[in-house]
Amino acid sequence: MGIKPSYIKTIGTTLLAKQRENFSNSFDANKQQLGSSASIQSKRVRNRVAGYITRKINTKRHA
Template identity: 80%
Template sequence: MGIKPSYIKTLGNELVAKQRDNFSNNFEENKQQLGTSAVIGSKRVRNRVAGYITRKINTKRRS
């Protein structure tokens, strides 16, 4: 897929650290949660952050 920009990683890591219980391993649920918990102006950035959070949670569960 490619390398994620640092602003995506930073934002995703901050949100997971503060609101870990609000996010799941489902992309669609995370997308909806980001709409309510964070102010992100761009739909593309919101989707990229939701994807990063989903991937991060899924890799933690597998380990």
């Protein structure tokens, strides 16, 4: 789909390092978790971070 901006990767990596147990391999569940754990104002940025986290979790699980 394209290259992720560095701020998406930074936010996602930081949240995964601190709160890995709160995130799952489901995009919708991660979206809800971001709504409660991070103060991201933009819906688009929240969705992109949730997608990045979901992708990271799924690739680590399959590797």
